Amino acid sequence: RKEVEQDPGPFNVPEGATVAFNCTYSNSASQSFFWYRQDCRKEPKLLMSVYSSGNEDGRFTAQLNRASQYISLLIRDSKLSDSATYLCAVMEAGGFKTIFGAGTRLFVKA
Amino acid sequence: DTAVSQTPKYLVTQMGNDKSIKCEQNLGHDTMYWYKQDSKKFLKIMFSYNNKELIINETVPNRFSPKSPDKAHLNLHINSLELGDSAVYFCASSQDRGGAPYNEQFFGPGTRLTVL
Numbered sequence: 001r002k003e004v005e006q007d008p009g010p011f012n013v014p015e016g017a018t019v020a021f022n023c024t025y026s027n028s029a030s031q032s033f034f035w036y037r038q039d040c041r042k043e044p045k046l047l048m049s050v051y052s053s054g055n056e057d058g059r060f061t062a063q064l065n066r067a068s069q070y071i072s073l074l075i076r077d078s079k080l081s082d083s084a085t086y087l088c089a090v091m092e093a094g095g096f097k098t099i100f101g102a103g104t105r106l107f108v109k110a
Numbered sequence: 111d112t113a114v115s116q117t118p119k120y121l122v123t124q125m126g127n128d129k130s131i132k133c134e135q136n137l138g139h140d141t142m143y144w145y146k147q148d149s150k151k152f153l154k155i156m157f158s159y160n161n162k163e164l165i166i167n168e169t170v171p172n173r174f175s176p177k178s179p180d181k182a183h184l185n186l187h188i189n190s191l192e193l194g195d196s197a198v199y200f201c202a203s204s205q206d207r208g209g210a211p212y213n214e215q216f217f218g219p220g221t222r223l224t225v226l
Contacts, residue, residue, distance in 0.1 A: 044217050046215070049214065085151065095141075103152075
């Protein structure tokens, strides 16, 4: 089993759609969780951290389920500019090692 | 102002050569990293450094030798380059709290290495 697993997609959705990504992790001792966004031929950039209570930032909502060891990202009212690869990231206890998922590719079309 | 910078941006070289990639961060962070992203876009950690000390070495071949002359710099030297080393190499940094990194990592723009 991979340490961090994501559905690679691609997800092809129309503008305005709601889309959800899931990510599972294997190390129950992991301490912090994140979603990063990576545009084509660019570096990853933090989209949002994921907190146990769930958190929202505009059209984006992240959830963490420690018991089932998965995190999710919900994008509402998709925009063309949301087209990118979304990377799930899990920081192990101690903080010096972060494992990234392989990424989920999203295409939003007009 | 660029937060995390890498040079060069592109590197094309022959098998067997030795090359270096430089990374600098002006964020005042204590921890720096090297990642490798292969053709399948899988981003994999190679090394973590904290205050110039090596913390994590993810079973990287010893042809790869990182060096941190100070907290703001983490360079990567690669000896005897192989075809399989072709990838994008990202440097990153993060802030510490209580002696350990927390929260987000800031990535450099990447160095696209092609070994012929």
